[in-house]
Amino acid sequence: MPATAPALTGTAPTTAPPGADLHLDGVRLGRDGSPVLDGLGLRVRAGEVLAVVGPSGCGKSTLLRxxxxxxxxxxGTVRQDGREITRPDADRALVFQDDALLPWRTVRGNVELPLAIRRVPRGERRRGAEDWLARVGLAEHARRLPHQLSGGQRQRVQLARALAARPRAVLMDEPFGALDAQTRAGMQDLLVDVLAGTGATVVFVTHDVDEALFLGDRVALLGGDTVRVLDVPQPRSRAPHPARADLRRQIIDSL
Structure with missing residues (x-):
């Protein structure tokens, strides 16, 4: 049975639900006859941000799915908190590079969607959506349609939608890959800010090594049938750091 979802209210919780512990053991991933990863062992610690990097076609998106x-x-087996994962669950939210917003729903309506699916009362889900839109800086855009927003704004809406239902794990597949450099940096800062206090575990797939080193507590480097997990120097910063520069060289050389 899936884990019981945390109670939902119109504002952020005073005590965040614990992040999910995710564990892959001896896993073969891909389609029958064409696996992309085999014998994979990986543990994602509860509450951490694990950045996943690797060459195209190595199985990063397959891992997220x-x-x-x-x-x-x-x-092999894939488990959350010791229980085998066999189907999608509200505990785990996916965020894509394509914002995947419903074009006929307003910004607020899109953010309300996961709350509506969970049968949260209308007034409560509206308050929850408005709270998250304020947190991502889009409170004044609540009644607009997605096509009236910029790419960066649409990704903010997608982030608010993913977090509104308070998932215990957020699985992000190159969500900022299509953005220009300045907007991308702003979204990275926003992600760090809005995740603070949620307790959520994050698996963040990216091709950008600098993005991985800024966002990740650890970096998982996929290649062939192997995975290397490297600790990232903390605290999180964009300032030059010798250990981080050495780690960057290691990752680029491996790619």
């Missing part, structure tokens, strides 16, 4: 419960492993 397996953790989400959308794609069963060909072999």
């Amino acid at each position: 397996t953790l989400a419960g959308l794609l069963p492993p060909l072999a």
Whole structure:
């Protein structure tokens, strides 16, 4: 049975639900006859941000879909908090590079959607959506439609929608990849800010090594049938740091 979801209210909780502990053991990922990863062992610690990098086609997006419960492993086990993941669950939210907003729903309506699916009362879900839109700086855009927003604003809406239902794990598939450099940096800062206090575990797939080193508590480097997990020097900063520069060289050399 899936874990019981935390209670929802119109404002952010005073005590955040614990992040999910995700564990892959001896996992083979991909389609029958064409696995992209085999024998994968990886643990994502509760409450951490794990950045995942690797060359194109190495299985990063497949890994996310397996953790989400959308794609069963060909072999091995995938667990959340010790329970096998066999299907999607409200505990785990997916965020894509394509914002995937419903074009006929307002910004607020899009953010309300996961709350409506969970049968949260209308007034409560409206307050929750408005609270999250304020947190991502879009309170004044609540009644607009997605096509009236910039790419960066649409990604803010997607982030608010993903977090509104208070998932215990957020699985992000290159969500800022299509943004220009300045907007991308702003979204990275926003992500760090809005995640503070949520307690959520984050698996963040990216091709950008600097993005991985800024956002990640650790970096998982995929390649072939192997995965290397590297600790990122803390605290999080964009300032030059010798250890972070050395880690950057290691990752780029491996790619």
